[in-house]
Each structure stands twice: as structure tokens, then as C-alpha cells.
Amino acid sequence: MKKLYWTVVPACLALLGLLLGADESDSKKPGGAKKEASPALNALEKKFQESLTNAVLAGKWRLVEKDKSGKEALGKEADDKYTIRAITKFENDTWLISARIEYGGKDLTVPVPVKVLWAGDTPVITLTNVAIPGLGAFSARVLFYDGYYSGYWSGPGHAGFLSGIIEKAKEPEKPSAEPAPKK
Numbered sequence: 001m002k003k004l005y006w007t008v009v010p011a012c013l014a015l016l017g018l019l020l021g022a023d024e025s026d027s028k029k030p031g032g033a034k035k036e037a038s039p040a041l042n043a044l045e046k047k048f049q050e051s052l053t054n055a056v057l058a059g060k061w062r063l064v065e066k067d068k069s070g071k072e073a074l075g076k077e078a079d080d081k082y083t084i085r086a087i088t089k090f091e092n093d094t095w096l097i098s099a100r101i102e103y104g105g106k107d108l109t110v111p112v113p114v115k116v117l118w119a120g121d122t123p124v125i126t127l128t129n130v131a132i133p134g135l136g137a138f139s140a141r142v143l144f145y146d147g148y149y150s151g152y153w154s155g156p157g158h159a160g161f162l163s164g165i166i167e168k169a170k171e172p173e174k175p176s177a178e179p180a181p182k183k
Contacts, residue, residue, distance in 0.1 A: 038089050048116070048123045048144065049087055051166055052097070057082040057149055059164015080162055083169055085109065093117055097125075110135075119143070125151075 041049060063075035083100040090096060093115045100109050115126045124143045131137045135155070142151030142162070150163040 039091055041089060044118070044121055044123070045089060049089070051144065051147070052084050052087045054086070054169045055084045056167045056169045057084065057164055058167055059149070059162060061160055061162040063158055063160040074161070080164055089116075095125075121145075 057080070059080045060077050061080040062077050064072050065075045066072055085098045085100060087095055087097045095114050095116050097112045097114055098109055099112060100107070110132065112127075112132065113130065117124050117126055122143055122145045124141060127138055127140045129137045129139055138153060138155045140151060140153040142149055142153070144166065147166050148164070149166060150161075152161055153159065
């Protein structure tokens with residue numbers, strides 16, 4: 001069975017982050033004031049955005065499988081890793097997560113529109129039958145709290161659970177200004 005768990009990222013995050021559609025140019029509103037690229041964030045939204053910007057979600061996932069009689073059961077646990085480059089709020093509860101997906105020799109960035117709803121101080125990313133080009137339609141509910149994430153997702157012909165920790169991604173190494181020593 002092909003492992004399709006990598007599709008959780010675009011469905012959830014996603015985690016959840018990379019090619020943002022926000023225009024941060026100096027376009028002007030009537031009257032000469034600068035137009036904001038995205039709405040102002042409250043303190044909880046800022047904390048959420050900072051926690052998922054340039055972040056890695058590292059954890060475990062499990063498929064929900066059906067046995068021969070049709071009864072559902074949890075599959076084997078497997079490692080899980082998703083890289084989120086950025087998350088940007090557009091309006092109300094609509095956000096865009098740019099997520100990097102590395103799978104099957106491919107390395108691509110997928111922008112995923114999500115709704116972020118709040119359960120008190122806890123953000124919950126929600127998708128309901130959102131089409132991800134080339135991957136299909138996905139639904140998910142993933143909550144984030146105090147450096148952890150947990151949730152449910154479903155996609156074409158499969159569904160499962162995921163959970164783990166949120167870590168800051170390592171910065172890519174910058175090339176040295178010094179020339180390499182000759183051999």
C-alpha cells in the first residue's frame with residue numbers, strides 16, 4: 001500500500017507553510033495610505049503565526065483501516081514530518097499555509113487555503129473537501145497548543161490521525177565567503 005501520509009500537510013497545514021499569495025507591495029489605497037498586505041493580527045494569532053512560520057511538525061500518524069468485515073481499526077504507527085515555511089492570514093478566519101512536500105523523489109511547495117477557528121486560546125485548522133491540485137480533495141481538523149499538534153484528516157480513499165511536536169526548522173547553510181581550499 002502506498003504511503004499517502006504526506007498529503008496530510010497540504011490538507012492540514014500544513015502544516016501546514018511557502019508560496020504565499022499575499023502581495024506585500026507598496027500599492028496605495030485611495031487617499032495615499034499604504035494598503036495592508038494582510039489584516040492585523042491579535043496576540044493569539046501572532047503567537048500562532050510565529051509558531052508555524054519556518055516550522056517542522058515531527059510526530060506520528062496512523063491510517064484508519066477496514067478489515068475484511070468492514071470494521072474500522074487503527075493501522076500501524078509511522079513517523080511523520082511536515083515542513084511549513086509560512087502561514088498568512090487573509091481575512092476573518094481564512095489563512096494560507098505554504099507547506100513543503102518531499103515525497104517520491106519530488107520536492108514541491110504547496111499553498112493550502114485553510115480556515116483557522118479558535119477554541120478559546122487554541123487554534124484549530126479546518127478543511128472540508130478542499131481540492132489540492134494533483135492530490136485530490138481533503139478534510140481535516142488539526143489543533144495546535146503549547147508546541148504540540150494533534151488531529152484527524154481524510155483524503156481520497158483514506159483517513160487517519162496525526163500528532164507530534166512543533167520545532168523550528170533549521171536554517172539552510174549559507175555558502176562560505178571563503179574559497180574552498182585547493183587539494
